[in-house]
Each structure stands twice: as structure tokens, then as C-alpha cells.
Amino acid sequence: MAVSQRALLLEVHEKPPVLTGILLSFQHIFAMFGATILVPLILGMPVSVALFASGLGTLIYRFATKAKVPVYLGSSFAYISAMAVAIEQMGGDIGAAQTGIVLVGLVYVSAAALVKLIGTRWIDTLLPPIVIGPMIMVIGLGLAGSAVTNAGFVAGGDVRHMFVAVATFLITAFVNTKAKGFFKIIPFLIGIVGGYLIALAIGLVDFTPVLQARWFELPGFILPFQTPWFSSYRPYFGPEALAIVPVALVTISEHIGDHTVLGKICDREFMKEPGLNRTLIGDGVATAVSALIGGPANTTYGENTGVIGMTRIASVSVIRNAALFAIGLSFLGKFTALISTIPSPVLGGMAILLYGVIASNGLKVLIEEQVDFGMVRNLIIASSMLVLGLGGATLELPLLTLSGTALSALAGIILNLILPKEV
Template identity: 70%
Template sequence: MAVIQRPLILDVEDKPTLFTGLFLSLQHVFAMFGATILVPVLLNMPVSVALLASGVGTIIYQIATKAKVPVYLGSSFAYIAAMQIAIEQMGGDISAAQTGVIMAGLLYIVIAGIVKFAGTAWVDTILPPIVIGPMIMVIGLGLASNAVQSAGFVMDSDWRTILVAVSTFLITAFINTSAKGFMKIIPFLMGIVGGYILSILLGIVDFSVVAEARWFALPELYLPFETNTFNNYSFYFGPESWAILPIVLVTVAEHIGDHTVLGKICDREFLKEPGLKRTLIGDGAATAVSAFFGGPANTTYGENTGVIGMTRIASVSVIRNAAFIAITLSFMGKFTALISTIPAAVLGGMSILLYGVIASNGLKVMIEDKVDFNQSRNLVIASSMLVIGLGGAVFDIAGFMTLSGTALSAIIGIILNQLLPKQETEEA
């Protein structure tokens, strides 16, 4: 997709004045807020930890990249399905999910080392669009049933649940397609706000938890050891954890794409300076630290790129201050308690659009690369990945690892892409 090049108002190294900088930083916070809180709410994780991890992760990224890239890190949607499955398989225990995400973050760092010595050509060889596209589609469509249930589209559902879900969906959809300027960057946030207000009017929001919460409270951290102050979980290196690792193949490709687009906006080559090695280390370290604290995986945010493209403000100083604002919000007890009162119906309506958009982005990857489905090999690869990823296929490796869903689909796609012979374009 072509990126219209316009001169930046503030370049990467520029620092705005105090009040201007605060306003610009708040824009980034609002842009990432809806998506960042949506992931922990869907996974039944503390919102306070997600906000803390988002801010801390962004600072870690800035340190790793020598403050040369205006990137904000937020909660990743790509890991939702794998984490949900891991939590369910462990009977509600988050140990497998958190350990898996920590290992995923460390794998980023391993890949950064490989990139240093072998370059990046191997990434395109292993993960061409015909593999990446169906992988992304499986991630989105694999969550479809959860969205439908939360939205109340089941037998004997409360009409209020359906009304709230549909309203949330329509608000988000109309803002995403019709809004102008900054509003177009925050459709998820506005959808949540609109659905939440309607939920209050219909009397399906319980504010008791807000009344009981303190104004100032420590984030509800989960740590992998016993503690008297915070919750705890244990490191778990079973198959449920290992099954999360193949998701890294998708997120690394997204990482490269995000930095490429951002480089075009800023007229810089961030994959060369500070280099892909450093950006991967920053992203991976931030993800590992987030999971260690009990938060979701982190990712470079498309919303962040959208804000920079719109405002032409690429100042790393603005991004860093946005991170400090997010950290501050994580300590505001009544604020995070208020977020926890968002009804499932709001999340359901939001998720119908969100998961569909994720799946559609997989289709978009293949369309933009002009993947030719007249070629039998492409048809075989895509169809096999979709059926295996969505059909509930499970493959047990000698009791050591159980692969299913996105993980199994990704491995099948990579293997088929290497085994099946290349073909000339065939007639339909």
C-alpha cells in the first residue's frame, strides 16, 4: 500500500514544549487505549497490569532502539486464541499461558540474533504471504464463536445483551468507515464508550466494584513465585506453553511490516538504523517482561502508526511521555475498576468486528501480494491451513507437545510451502 509522503511537523529527535507535548502524548494514549484494555478484558486478566506493561514495554523498546523509533507498544491480539486455549486446558490457571508468552518474547531475541548473522531474506522464504495470510485468518476466525456467544446471539438470550452488542458493533463500524481526523484512529475506544453508556441506561452495569476500589492502588500483578502482596503463578513448560511459540512467526512478520510503513511515513529506514535486530530485541524483551508481570503479549501498534501518519508528529519524546501516562493510569484503582465493569455484551459486539478484521487482514496480505490461486500449490496450502486451524485438529508429539489451532496450521503451511513444487501460472 502506498504511503503519501508529507513533511513531518516534529521529527524523531524533536521535543515539543511541555503543554503541547502532553496533549500530543494523550493522543497516543487514546489511540492505543481501546485495543490495549480489550485484550486483558477478553482474557479475564487485570487491566491495570496491561496498562503498566504497555508503558514499561514502550520504555524498554525505546532503550533497546536507542530512542530512534517512534513506536508505542500495546496488547497483542495475535496471542488471544492461544492464551485462551492454554488457560482453559489448565483449568483456569494462567501458568501455561504466561510461560508461553515469556518464551515467545525470548524467541524474538533469538530471532534478532539470527537476523544479525543471516540477514532477513530467510523470513520471506519461510513466511511468504501464502503462509502468513491463512495464519492470520485462523487467528481471527478461531475466536468467532466466543464473540457470537458474548454478543448474545444464542438461544434464550437477554434482548438487552443483543441490543448493546449490536449498538457497539454499529458505532465502531460507522466511526471506522465514516469518521474524519483523529476520530477515525480510535473506533474501538468510541465503540466501547458508546456501548458502555447504553449498558448503563439499560441497567446492566454493576458499579459496586468501583465504589469498593481505592483511588490509588498497586496494579494486580501476577508473579511466578509466592508473594504476600501479589497473586502468583508457576513457570510451566508443558505442551500448552510450547504451542504458543508458532504465533511468533506471525507477529515477527507484522513487526517488520509495521516498521516498514512507519519508516515510509518518517522518511527513514528503521530496519537499517537502529536496525531490525534492535527493534526485535525491544519488542521481545517488552513481551517477556509483560508476561512475567502477568500481562498480555506486547506488539507494535498500527494505531500508533496511524496517529503519526495523521498528525505528522514522530517525536520519540511524545511516545515516551505517553508511556508514562499509561503507567500512571495503571495505579488509579477506581479507573481500572471502572474498566472491569464493561459488560460482556459490549465486548461481544466489539469482538465480532475485531476478530473479523483480523481474519480479513489475512486475506488482505494475500491480495496485496497478488497471490495466484490459479496455482494449485497456493490453493492446497491455504485450504489445508484453514481446515486444520479451524477444524479442531490436534497433533500430539510423544506426549511432549500438543499442537493445535494456529500453531499446527502454521507448521503445516510452512512444510507444504517448502515441499510443494513451484508452478507457472495456470489457466483457471
């Protein structure tokens, strides 16, 4: 018997009361903030621009999908290595990296046009439940290492970090399972605040960035032309830029996987309505626009999908307001700095729960679709996908490198097509 779907508390088109909605939106901001600012920090790009671009990109995505998909876009980790190489090869100039990301956005739009032309029936053929389930599990569990590291559960880890991570996890878990009424729908906000206060009490919070920041300042936009107010970069279409483009094949695979996860949580088929072509256009245009203002590539965020999965609040208005708040906050130097002082174990404790929810939805797909693991064929497909996706397997090709979710998905698709059906 299939497991029943727990009903959403707020459907995609529904709106919460104003005050409730504000808190729900800030919950999404907290969920995405750590990862979104980490990418520009690694690449030496303006954090304020990445935050602004995440909000603007989410609004672009909302428009492209006719406000039918509760997705938040944040900074993509997939392009870090390729962008870092391009920046280094250009002597610190980000022109090549940004040009490459704009081209990635155009690849997404081209893929959307292809989907519009040939339809989406191929999705059911290439991605049956036996492929989708393990793919979703790999997406969630593939992020597990990051969550565990941030939580401090590593060799030689600080006991204080572990304590804060566990406290954050337990506060969030107990609020989600035991709280009543309003508090039950903001477990992550309560968990982060509780974990932050505990971290503050034991000396893990550094307020130096807050003291140094200004109250109001313009994001450090880096535009592809010179103005009296902003610095500029010169678009560059050389090999350093073009080397970034093949990574789009990997992130398009992840895009499909992320929307499959969200679809299962919301009990909808987003790749058919509003359609994969629209979600690809939204993601691609958002990425290109982010690059044009000096930000990193955008991508759908598993952290925010996890929030939806736990709270059962799928309202696109909540996501829209989170995007607007993110844009506003990118101009408030001290507030942005305050959010950045949230210690990594607080984010790690929350991430353990969020990423686990994503992985569990993959298991849920297999159960609900009654996938028969008595069939050797299914065992082979699932086991190979899990091992390749979680074992650090990498396949280096002339134009791109496949690993993680993309390699796992490719293996599952091929095996599903070539292995004979059992009777």
C-alpha cells in the same frame, strides 16, 4: 492491477497535537484493556500488575526497536493453560509459572541472536505472499469466536447484549466512514463511549467494583525476592516451569505473523527494519520483566493493530503515551475499576470490527501481490492453512502442542517448500 495502499494519516515518526494525541492514546488503552485484564483474572493474578506490565513492556519494546514500530504489548493468552497447570501443580504458588515465563523471554532473546547471525533472507523464502496472506487471515478470524461470544451472538444469548454490540459496531463504523476531521480518527473511542452509555441506560453496567476500589493503590507486585512492602515468590526451575518454555515456539510464529500484518498496514517491512532480531528482543525482554514483577507473558496486540488499520494513525508517540497512561492508571484503583465495568458486548461489538480488519488485510496481501489462484499449488496451500487454522486442529508433540496460527503457518511453510512450482 494491485489495490492501492491508503496513505497513513500519521506516519510512524510523526506526532499529533497534544490533545489529539491524548485521545488517540486512550483509544489504544480501551482497545487492549479487556483482553489484558482478562488473562490475570483467569489465572488469579493481580490485574493492576498486568496493566503496569503492559505499559512497561511496550516502553521496553519501543526502546529495543529504536521507536520504529507502533506496537502495543498486552497480556498473552497463549500461555494461560501452561501457567494454570504450573500454578495448580505448585499448590497455588506462582513461582514455577513465573520462572517459566522468564525462561520464555530468554528463548526470544536467543532467537533474536540467531536471526542476527543468519539474517532475514529466509523470511522471503519461508513466508511468500501465498503463506503470509492466509496466515494473517487466520490471525484475525481465529479471534472471531471471542468477539462473537462477547457480543452475545450465541445460542440463548441476551437480546440486550446483542443490541449493545450492534450499536457499538454501528457507531464505530459510521464514525469511521462518515465523520470529518478530528472525530474520524477516534472512531473506537467514540464507539466505546456510545456503547457504554447505551449499556448503562439498559442496566448492563455494574458500578460495584468502582465503589469498592480505592482512589490510589500500589499495583500488587509479586517479586522474586522478599521486601518489607511486597510478597515474594521463589524461582523454581523444575518440570512445571520447563513445560511452559516450548510454547515460545508457537508465540514466536505469532510474533512474525503480527508484525507482517502491521507491516502491510503501514507499508513497511518491520522484520527487516528495524529487524526481526530487535522486535524479538523487545517482546522477549518485556515478557521476562513482566514475569519478574508478577505479571503474565506479554505479546503484540491484534486489537491495537486493528485500531491502526482503521484509523491510519501509526504514530509511535501515540503508542508510547498509551503505555505511560497504562502505567499511571495501574495506580488509580477507581479508574481501573471503572474501565473494567465496560460490558463485554461493548468490547465484542468493537472486536468484530477490529478482528475483521486484521483478516481483511490478509486478503489484501493476496490481491496486491496478484497471487494466482488458477494455480492448483496456491489453492492447496491457502485452503489447508485456512482449514487447519480455523478448524480447531491440534498437533500434540512430546514437548509442545501446535494449534491455530502456529500449526497453520507450519503447514503453509512446508507445503510451499515441497509442492512443485507450476509453469
